[in-house]
Amino acid sequence: MSNYLSRLLDDAVNELTRLPGIGRRTALRLALHLLRQDELQSEALGNAIINLRKGVKYCSRCNNISDDELCGICSDHRRDVSLVCVVEDIRDVMAIENTGQYRGLYHVLGGVISPMDGIGPADLNITSLERRIETEGISELIMALPATTEGDTTNFYLFKRFQEKVATFSAIARGVAIGDELEFADEITLGKSILNRVPYHKSF
Amino acid sequence: MSNYLSRLLDDAVNELTRLPGIGRRTALRLALHLLRQDELQSEALGNAIINLRKGVKYCSRCNNISDDELCGICSDHRRDVSLVCVVEDIRDVMAIENTGQYRGLYHVLGGVISPMDGIGPADLNITSLERRIETEGISELIMALPATTEGDTTNFYLFKRFQEKVATFSAIARGVAIGDELEFADEITLGKSILNRVPYHKSF
Numbered sequence: 001m002s003n004y005l006s007r008l009l010d011d012a013v014n015e016l017t018r019l020p021g022i023g024r025r026t027a028l029r030l031a032l033h034l035l036r037q038d039e040l041q042s043e044a045l046g047n048a049i050i051n052l053r054k055g056v057k058y059c060s061r062c063n064n065i066s067d068d069e070l071c072g073i074c075s076d077h078r079r080d081v082s083l084v085c086v087v088e089d090i091r092d093v094m095a096i097e098n099t100g101q102y103r104g105l106y107h108v109l110g111g112v113i114s115p116m117d118g119i120g121p122a123d124l125n126i127t128s129l130e131r132r133i134e135t136e137g138i139s140e141l142i143m144a145l146p147a148t149t150e151g152d153t154t155n156f157y158l159f160k161r162f163q164e165k166v167a168t169f170s171a172i173a174r175g176v177a178i179g180d181e182l183e184f185a186d187e188i189t190l191g192k193s194i195l196n197r198v199p200y201h202k203s204f
Numbered sequence: 205m206s207n208y209l210s211r212l213l214d215d216a217v218n219e220l221t222r223l224p225g226i227g228r229r230t231a232l233r234l235a236l237h238l239l240r241q242d243e244l245q246s247e248a249l250g251n252a253i254i255n256l257r258k259g260v261k262y263c264s265r266c267n268n269i270s271d272d273e274l275c276g277i278c279s280d281h282r283r284d285v286s287l288v289c290v291v292e293d294i295r296d297v298m299a300i301e302n303t304g305q306y307r308g309l310y311h312v313l314g315g316v317i318s319p320m321d322g323i324g325p326a327d328l329n330i331t332s333l334e335r336r337i338e339t340e341g342i343s344e345l346i347m348a349l350p351a352t353t354e355g356d357t358t359n360f361y362l363f364k365r366f367q368e369k370v371a372t373f374s375a376i377a378r379g380v381a382i383g384d385e386l387e388f389a390d391e392i393t394l395g396k397s398i399l400n401r402v403p404y405h406k407s408f
Contacts, residue, residue: 005301008256012256018249020237029225032294033224034253037257046251048215050247050251051215052213052246065210065239067210071209072209090209
């Protein structure tokens with residue numbers, strides 16, 4: 001006899017447990033919840049999960065997630081094609097899009113250089129970035145990679161490789177978050193925010 | 205353009221968000237995780253969810269979850285058919301089975317009487333319990349319902365209705381949990397555990 005008295009329940013619990021952050025107890029709670037709901041809900045959830053992985057495409061230009069050949073951002077003619085923001089993954093695209101402050105395009109690297117994890121430049125979408133730099137007339141490359149050793153390594157690698165080909169290289173500002181007290185900011189962030197202080201005429 | 209740049213991702217996030225305890229941020233994290241895994245994993249998860257709700261059966265005797273007409277407990281001939289433990293739902297069956305201390309059968313009510321939620325005796329699996337009491341030679345009915353007003357109401361209702369038909373009516377012991385300090389036990393539990401104290405010859 002199975003743990004959960006039903007092979008179907010066992011299967012569902014086992015598969016749910018493979019998701020990150022979901023233990024057996026939570027998986028069981030989710031499965032029992034689905035059993036109490038209409039059959040249509042389980043079907044919609046199951047099919048959405050299957051279709052996501054099966055049907056998803058990646059933008060041929062920027063590697064962002066997309067339902068078509070080009071993503072919604074790359075195919076939006078109102079965006080400024082001379083600006084390209086380099087990010088680690090599509091979550092970063094979403095985060096920047098949610099600010100509503102950026103009107104350029106993106107390039108999703110799909111990771112950062114990490115010798116510890118065996119990830120080198122060849123494992124990232126850098127060749128396609130080079131092709132874009134050579135053909136799309138990009139004037140500024142904005143680095144929005146994580147502020148980690150790996151992120152810094154990747155920044156440096158891209159700078160060395162493309163500095164001659166792009167007029168402006170920049171990185172998003174790091175500093176004390178808006179609303180945060182100075183005394184609670186870590187020293188590195190606070191130090192950066194003093195070094196990179198902004199003259200009044202720039203920000204107003 | 206959708207929030208998440210892809211209708212497929214949107215659909216998956218929306219469906220995952222309908223699960224209890226899963227917000228949009230977690231749903232997105234789960235969906236992006238699935239995108240990084242092999243397609244087979246999404247298919248296994250999706251199919252397990254669909255098949256669970258579609259294929260699940262309930263035991264015709266005790267209403268426990270089952271893959272067959274009779275559940276694994278009811279069809280196990282080594283179990284003591286004269287003992288029936290009445291529980292609210294199948295999670296309680298699992299919890300008691302996990303103790304390894306009970307060798308009788310169960311009866312899953314599917315809820316408790318709750319006038320506030322509009323749940324009366326007719327909404328619970330009580331008619332099937334009555335039929336079992338009349339035909340199966342049950343000698344003891346063990347109430348293992350929650351220690352709430354609704355649980356107590358249901359206990360009382362079942363006692364009034366079946367007291368003449370069953371030799372012994374009992375309820376699981378409530379008291380200070382093993383390992384708990386007396387000073388931290390709530391007064392009602394501690395009071396119960398004094399009232400229902402167990403003479404040495406019973407427990408040893």
